[in-house]
Amino acid sequence: MPEGHTIRRLADRHLELFGGQRVTAESPQGRFAAGAALISGTVLESTDAYGKHLLHRYSRDRTLHIHLGLYGKFTDGPDAAPPPVGEIRLRLITGDHWLDLRGPTACELLTPPEVKELIGRLGADPLRDDADPDAAYARIRRSAKPIGALLLDQAIVAGTGLIFVMETLFRAGLPPTMPGRSLSPEGWREIWSDLQVLMRAAVGVGRIDTVHAAHTPEAMGRPPRVDRHGGEVYVYRRAGQPCLVCDAPVRTAPLAGRNSYWCPTCQVL
């Protein structure tokens, strides 16, 4: 599933492509035909990202909410849109550019109270200046659940996915199974500021790199990582491979319906 930096990049790109312009909206697949009809002819005024949720704000007070989920994907291109192929839920056209959305978990128009409700149930987003990390920590320190699961809970921290969470815990030297209530205020401050640093860097380059300068392929004289999830990382999807810091094999185990990854030597309490 795309992590928060991808949604932020999409929000920025959509504003760049369509901001201030009157759009034509269609639902070639038909499932969003009524919503598309309400957007069509309005002007895209702003875009925003809250965690993994993308919002388009159009004139006439229309807010489009999109959650890509596991399978959702945007494509876009210049000039006239090509003939529709596959299940296109939403197509936006201006004449200069087109944008297609396929396979989202959510593609819906929200009323202002519904937007407020959506934002209200999301946790602190490390990419947002209005985030409240103290509220997130208040929930973490009350919980006996593993810190790895708490940081993936979108009601506590929004926008984080498995890569950012596993990598931040490695960089903090904390095992993913540590109970939330064992996390010190200093530990939380370190994790929060590291999430901000890593996620902001990922917005800039469009991929997730988490290794320090001493552990890049160039610095270590090793080949770059090859993985369709991209990026130079310490533990994510590196089970059985040697830790870049201590050479111990990276471990994996189920955690909250996902797989956790950690170094048994570098991440101990």
Ligand SMILES: [Zn+2]
């Ligand atoms: Zn290690």
